[in-house]
């Protein structure tokens with residue numbers, strides 16, 4: 001028995017994938033042309049698996065702001081804010097986000113993963129209870145593990161199951177932390193937030209909502225499902241990422257609890273990692289301003305999402321439950337998913353291949369994510385590639 005034996009099963013699984021030809025990990029974008037197009041295997045390829053919801057990665061103002069910050073502030077911060085100092089732009093971004101979310105405090109983290117890891121493991125500790133939706137992202141699970149708290153999973157999107165589990169906790173329910181996502185990353189379905197906030201309020205518990213996939217995508221002003229459902233005042237913590245609709249990298253937590261500022265300094269994943277580089281902060285601030293100034297980007301995204309969903313549905317594909325910028329095609333088995341994924345790539349369309357155990361219900365998915373940057377012609381080309389798939 002060696003340290004490496006535990007990787008044998010993974011190695012075998014990857015080898016079995018390689019027998020089908022390409023694997024998703026082998027996909028190299030040889031040249032990225034735009035938010036929605038790259039050269040892959042020497043072929044022009046439509047990118048339909050990026051999370052680039054607003055298509056801002058090549059936005060001229062964002063690129064210019066990043067270049068300017070590179071020139072004036074350098075390539076990196078070389079350390080954490082707690083140990084090595086805060087740049088004024090870090091505070092500037094936190095203020096921008098506080099203004100956007102209309103809340104008192106925001107912490108910016110180095111990634112969305114670190115934001116979840118940091119917030120969850122700092123808020124809850126040994127003796128506390130965290131209740132998470134079963135379909136929550138790996139970063140939420142990892143944050144729970146790091147916290148040392150008791151972890152209870154409730155059935156996906158089932159507020160009655162959450163209610164039952166909180167009831168069983170008795171007095172402990174009043175300090176429990178409930179965690180859900182706004183829009184779930186694999187199937188694009190949304191949390192029943194009105195019901196969940198109702199339950200949470202009845203027990204006096206705390207609620208953290210991960211809006212990684214809903215910032216800029218849901219809500220009249222792009223503030224996510226929390227805004228769309230009108231429950232902003234009932235949500236204690238909103239966590240999100242800069243790596244999707246804002247086209248950069250980084251994460252945040254927004255809250256009206258005054259304690260957020262002190263939580264920052266108890267937050268090991270915040271304190272012990274380097275802060276985001278100046279160019280990232282600059283492009284993120286500009287992307288946030290662009291999101292606020294250009295609501296038509298969200299409309300374009302949704303038009304593309306509806307177009308793809310409706311056309312794939314008309315072709316008879318079994319799809320994720322509701323139209324959303326995440327459109328997942330459910331397939332019978334792993335082999336079929338891999339075969340179809342390879343055929344799509346050979347026909348110039350890149351989507352995400354999701355195999356068990358990464359998929360929520362143990363099935364296999366071809367996951368598409370739409371962008372405001374897709375043209376209607378590109379959406380139709382994606383549909384045509386699906387229509388041409390061998391059975």
Ligand code: PMP
Nearest residue numbers: 111112113137139185212241243
């Ligand atoms: N939460 C959810 C729901 C996500 O889907 C992701 C990324 N896929 C993250 C958090 C982590 O975000 P980041 O890429 O910024 O680390």
